[in-house]
Amino acid sequence: MRVEQVASLEGHSDPVWCCAWSSDGNTLATCGTDKSIRLWTEQDHEWVCGTILSDGHSRTIRRVSWSPCGNMLASCSFDGTVCVWTKKDGEFECSVTLEGHENEVKSAEFSPSGRYLATCSRDKTVWIWEQGGTDDFECVSVQSCHTQDVKCVRWHPNEDILASASYDNSINFYKDEGDDWACDFTATGHDSTVWSIAFDREGDKLVSGSDDQTLRMWKRYHAGNQAGISPSWKCISTIQGYHTRPVYDVSWCHLTGLIASGCGDNKLRIFAPDPEQQVDCHTADAPNFIQAASLDAHRQDVNCVKWNPTRAGILASAGDDEVVKLWKVFDYEIPI
Amino acid sequence: MVLNLGFGSFQLENAAPQVFATVKDRPVTAAELDDAIEDPIDAREVFDLIRDINDPEHPLTLEQLKVVAEELVTVDPATRVIKVMFTPTIPHCSMATLIGLCIRVKLMRSLPREFKIDLMITPGKHDQERAINKQLQDKERVAAALENPNLLSVVNKCIAEPEY
16 A cells, blocks of 8 residues: 655644545535634645634634535534534535533534434533524434543444444444434443544444554444344454554545544554455454554644545545645555 | 632642752753754753642642652653653642643643653552543643633643742
């Protein structure tokens, strides 16, 4: 595998905490300590920042997330609020501010159906908001299954299933049970804070990155599975011995099957299914992922990594060094 | 008095701490004054940055209370990791998190940003050692704490340069 840097996006004046691709893969949103959101697009082969949104939050913006249609952007902040930005006449405006969390909001994610927005906070709760109409979000559930700060929420790619990762070292899974949402499984195994989680394309596996310097891969066991295992998410492999500081983010590419991680040792790493293992990595019980690349990506901690959803092999990373970088991965094997 | 500042609550409690002698200033050598000679950051330099931090409840420095010591600092120039251990004056000290936060902020502001700082309680010296270490090492919670104006003001007071 060969990895080349294709762009270095400079403009933020403080650490960059998050970067997020729009679903068409054409726009990258970034945010961080400088309380601004920047939107970057490619013009004449150059990545340029055409929009800066800077009046939504009074403290650090921790994460941004796009709605599936690309007309809305959710940003969450240490100021305890979530802003939903809506595109009107080609410009993004903060159309609604969602309040309710008692402390910093760490993550906000639209569901792939666009119906729900999930948020989580240092107040240990996960909130699920349902979109009624434009600018109308109603909180339909507050989940308090975690015992500590909740770091990250991510939706299943195809179903209305939500996962959350926490300072309490666990990952919780939630589903709609008709009258309310319920936490129906808790996955434990990490020895410290779980900073980030990412589903694979089918949503049958999840990868998690932790302060314990490992990645873990979890497999979903459906009700009535042939192995006779009760419905659950079980850890099927641990990727260890590579990261030397906390893993702050993971991203699982739905086009190539590659996994990227961002680490406190300034490195960006890419993991690929082991070509020696002669199995279909989508159905294997325990696919073996090996490190295919390790790059000194940033001068400081790598906070975020995101695969482009439409352009195979394009990866964005964001760091404490105030820089966002774009990478292109060549010569990788597309799994079976 | 209880201070609840979003990064744990703090209660004053150690009324009569033991006071220890302080070390002499490091003599400045000719080599250190020569700009042509590279002078890497060493444990003594890191110790000098934190020894005069004020204790939150007493008009004493962390060095005078033996909370920090040069032998509890290690610097790895290859990985740029600086490890600092600190020793709360009593094993149930509720100020331990605040003291740790002051040490971290002082080092973050003084050292080049490429340095990684691993800060922890000297093993066995606090009842809540694991929980405090985890909180002090969580950069997201540290960043959020430092955006709290009340807590920042307390930290700034503790790390202010001594007046002579």
